Amino acid sequence: MSGAANSGMAAPQQRAAAWRFNNSLPIAAGLAALMLLWWVGGVLLRTDPATAAFAGFAPGPALAKFFQLGASGDLFAASAVSLGRVMSGLLMAIVIGVPTGIAIGRIPVLKQATLIPFQFLRMISPLSWMPIAVLVFPGWNGAIIFLIIMAAVWPVIFATANGVAKIDPSWLKVARNLRASPVQRITAVIVPAIAQDVLTGIRLALGVAWIVLVPAEYLGVSSGLGYEINDARDSLDYARLAAIVLTIGLIGFTLDALCDLVIRRFGWKIGE
Amino acid sequence: MTAATILIDRVGFAYHARGARVLDDVSFTIAPGAVTALVGRSGSGKSSLLHLVAGLAKPVAGQVVIDGIKVEGPSSRAVMMFQSPSLYPWLTVARNVALGLQFAKLPREEITRRVAAALALVGLQDNAGSKATAISGGQAQRVALARALVMEPDVLLLDEPFAALDMFTRLGLQKDIREIGARLGITVVLVSHDITEIARMADRAIFLAGSPGRIVAETDISDAARGSDDEAARDEIARLTGIYEQSTGTAGTVPLQAEPAGQPAMAFAH
Numbered sequence: 001m002s003g004a005a006n007s008g009m010a011a012p013q014q015r016a017a018a019w020r021f022n023n024s025l026p027i028a029a030g031l032a033a034l035m036l037l038w039w040v041g042g043v044l045l046r047t048d049p050a051t052a053a054f055a056g057f058a059p060g061p062a063l064a065k066f067f068q069l070g071a072s073g074d075l076f077a078a079s080a081v082s083l084g085r086v087m088s089g090l091l092m093a094i095v096i097g098v099p100t101g102i103a104i105g106r107i108p109v110l111k112q113a114t115l116i117p118f119q120f121l122r123m124i125s126p127l128s129w130m131p132i133a134v135l136v137f138p139g140w141n142g143a144i145i146f147l148i149i150m151a152a153v154w155p156v157i158f159a160t161a162n163g164v165a166k167i168d169p170s171w172l173k174v175a176r177n178l179r180a181s182p183v184q185r186i187t188a189v190i191v192p193a194i195a196q197d198v199l200t201g202i203r204l205a206l207g208v209a210w211i212v213l214v215p216a217e218y219l220g221v222s223s224g225l226g227y228e229i230n231d232a233r234d235s236l237d238y239a240r241l242a243a244i245v246l247t248i249g250l251i252g253f254t255l256d257a258l259c260d261l262v263i264r265r266f267g268w269k270i271g272e
Numbered sequence: 273m274t275a276a277t278i279l280i281d282r283v284g285f286a287y288h289a290r291g292a293r294v295l296d297d298v299s300f301t302i303a304p305g306a307v308t309a310l311v312g313r314s315g316s317g318k319s320s321l322l323h324l325v326a327g328l329a330k331p332v333a334g335q336v337v338i339d340g341i342k343v344e345g346p347s348s349r350a351v352m353m354f355q356s357p358s359l360y361p362w363l364t365v366a367r368n369v370a371l372g373l374q375f376a377k378l379p380r381e382e383i384t385r386r387v388a389a390a391l392a393l394v395g396l397q398d399n400a401g402s403k404a405t406a407i408s409g410g411q412a413q414r415v416a417l418a419r420a421l422v423m424e425p426d427v428l429l430l431d432e433p434f435a436a437l438d439m440f441t442r443l444g445l446q447k448d449i450r451e452i453g454a455r456l457g458i459t460v461v462l463v464s465h466d467i468t469e470i471a472r473m474a475d476r477a478i479f480l481a482g483s484p485g486r487i488v489a490e491t492d493i494s495d496a497a498r499g500s501d502d503e504a505a506r507d508e509i510a511r512l513t514g515i516y517e518q519s520t521g522t523a524g525t526v527p528l529q530a531e532p533a534g535q536p537a538m539a540f541a542h
Contacts, residue, residue: 179347
């Protein structure tokens with residue numbers, strides 16, 4: 001192969017490498033800035049006698065505790081319990097939210113009837129349902145899952161209804177023309193047509209659910225990341241507290257990234 | 273696929289039970305294997321008539337009968353091609369074509385075989401795996417045609433399927449549909465505003481006008497409209513234009529359109 005041909009082959013690879021480098025740079029800078037901020041905060045805490053007791057929040061002790069808890073398995077045990085609660089609540093929110101959203105999107109009268117009640121309920125902080133949840137559910141676990149459902153169901157309902165409203169009516173007309181049964185119209189047309197919106201709603205719901213989980217686990221239960229934070233605070237173990245906060249952030253980030261991957265894989269866009 | 277006779281028997285239609293009628297007392301018969309054009313201004317009920325034949329709407333009076341069987345709902349015997357291809361963007365070309373067969377729960381091998389044959393018929397066998405969003409407008413309309421043909425219909429209903437296409441794509445598709453329809457022996461019903469398109473494709477034109485729409489004229493279309501003699505084709509188009517203008521009271525509203533050499537054209541004002 002000639003040198004010119006070689007250089008022709010290499011040019012796109014070089015451009016791709018340059019593109020990757022240029023895009024990675026701001027990400028690396030952002031992470032470095034966050035770490036720097038954390039480190040400066042730790043130094044300030046340590047050097048001020050009034051806050052020196054909180055020095056465990058600094059990156060050094062926090063990361064050391066993080067790896068220690070990881071190695072002992074305590075972190076995984078607490079995370080698994082919390083993830084179990086979030087996934088149970090999210091699954092229920094999807095089971096309730098998707099059919100409700102489809103019904104609202106397809107039936108104008110239902111949309112009108114639910115508009116004000118749903119917007120009203122949506123604006124109530126999920127945690128304010130706590131006293132009712134404690135009364136209704138025999139155990140704390142059920143109450144926490146209920147709070148997660150109350151937080152996660154609204155993004156799923158509204159995103160689904162929004163997706164249904166955007167369905168091209170001609171897709172349904174073509175399906176009828178091809179003799180699709182009502183069930184086939186839902187499974188072959190409506191569900192894939194709204195998949196992008198539903199997945200986006202689930203992504204939002206997951207974020208909200210994960211945020212609600214920690215304060216929900218402050219009360220009553222003796223397991224989960226929220227409980228661990230409370231316990232670490234009560235035992236003045238700030239390095240452990242920071243390690244758990246770090247874990248919560250990492251899990252939340254990973255779940256969101258996974259959702260993004262699923263949306264990219266199963267979503268579709270006109271013009272792709 | 274067998275060519276079917278369509279009987280439109282004193283049909284009346286309204287979008288709502290108490291609404292104004294769009295069609296009233298419309299009766300005619302479409303011969304098997306023929307290409308029949310429904311012609312008229314917007315609102316004359318042409319598309320509604322097509323929806324009635326497809327079973328996508330129900331008449332408020334009269335009946336639509338295909339080969340002696342009253343149309344009660346959508347059936348694989350009469351399949352419609354719409355103005356927009358309305359492909360499902362999350363599916364590939366082949367899976368778009370296969371959808372109707374999947375709805376009918378046919379065996380996988382038969383679906384594969386019929387989809388391949390339908391795509392070959394419209395010249396898109398190499399695009400089977402392409403995303404529906406990654407093909408041109410003309411190719412998308414060909415996929416829509418394959419999606420209709422794969423059902424092996426007796427009647428193909430065309431609701432202005434060329435309206436959004438550029439001129440050369442339109443000409444190619446018109447020619448192909450006429451040829452495919454003749455080869456497969458399908459009865460074709462076409463709704464169009466374009467008199468050149470009607471002359472090029474149809475054996476017969478039925479003119480609708482008024483509100484509610486009624487049949488105001490019918491005529492056979494000479495093969496001269498599709499022949500190589502430009503002058504004879506122009507004469508046939510001029511004759512059809514005259515019938516349209518006379519029957520609908522719209523003299524002078526049919527503008528001349530620019531078409532490629534050998535393709536004289538006129539189109540109705542919408």
